[in-house]
Amino acid sequence: MYHSVGDCSDDPYRITVTPDRLDRQLRWLRGQGLRGVSVGELLAARARGGGRDLVGLTFDDGYADFVAHALPVLARRECTATLFVLPGRLGGDNAWDPRGPRKPLLTADGIRRAAAAGVEIGSHGLTHVDLTRADDARLAAETAGSRAALEELTGTPVSGFCYPYGTVDRRAVDAVRRAGYGYACAIDPGGLNGPHVLPRVHVGQNDTGVRLFLKYRLHRLRRRPVEGLR
Template sequence: MRLVRPRNSSESAPDLDAARLPWTLMYHSVTSATEDPYLITVDPARFRRQLRWLSARGLRGVSVGELMRSHRNGTAAGKVGLSFDDGYRDFVEEALPALAEYDFTATVYVVAGRLGGYNDWDEQGPRKPLMTAAQVREAAAEGVEIGSHGLTHRRLAGLGARELAAQVADSRHVLEDLTGRSVEGFCYPYGSLDDAAVEAVAHTGYGYGCAVSPGVHGGEFALPRCYVGDRDGPLHLTAKLVRDRWLR
């Protein structure tokens, strides 16, 4: 497993212990759907039941940035990271109110160059509206961590240096200008990453990067996450939690 340190690593926090990383859940869209070929949509009622399941087990949903800081200082017990990819508008309309009911927060990774647009990268799926600039600011004001999901949702593995810089660095600048806050987290679109992508995220100024299954990469710039979908009831979630703890 390759651990990537940022520049001036002697002056920065130590790498996270990849073998003991706390549980981080990966969501996308929270809404009612009749078509969901990519299995990225969770019904709002199911989502609330999933949050209730976490709360009943003494787990509190937090942003990935908070989770990583807690992990570094040894206070991550009882916390689970909640992450939402793509920045769908239903995050503000459906997920955010549900999170507030349980005093949870989360991270939403938005596609900085597609604000107010649609998920046209999902060729076979229904068109879903993305958060507008105003909704991104609204979510940030509610305590949600805003992270980057690239500039235009490109697969990063294999990109040339110029396009990689646009996806990683330019997207960060757009979101920081929009929110007036530092953007700490990056999430690789499609979970696509290679050495160059991980190095770019590490050296651009991000504090961490979220993957899905990081493969040979690891550490704070290729964090593994657990997929959650509409089929995940209590039994599935329990199995995923047990599997995660066993693997770690």
């Protein structure tokens, strides 16, 4: 789970990695015989009984620096990824982060450029709200509404969703499933399980190859296998 790729000198939420650090992390990944791909590609490979050499890479929030800094590194290391964006904040910024610097978000054209480069586009909701606190109308807009907006923007089906803040409960999961998403990503979904609450490992600026290996091993110990994706 990545977020922003750029200058991390002012990064109170630790959501940013530099392009050089991302390159070194992906180089380490490739050195382990693994390749970073979109979550959609990973799940399809696992459904066929393969994918043991694949790792799903995700980038949350849809920061504009993804096109400028992440795409060239992904291409250099022959990797792809899933980019979770906010169609209700196109060209805006991360106003939901009160302590952090304002980071610009992708425009519609930037999202199309990422899609054209082979990146899977998924929804991060419409405007980045906590779905566990949303009323019924907002919940529908953030799930079904954001999917419809992204499919119109990209001209392709949108299968993936990512819960803002990583917060999730059964009601949010049900709304995402009703909206037609094939899978959804969380962080640590607690007692929930299944393809609509996929857990992820956060990757930051300080993560070297050794730290990535330890995070992977500890994550597998903490999380039971997702049903159907063992």
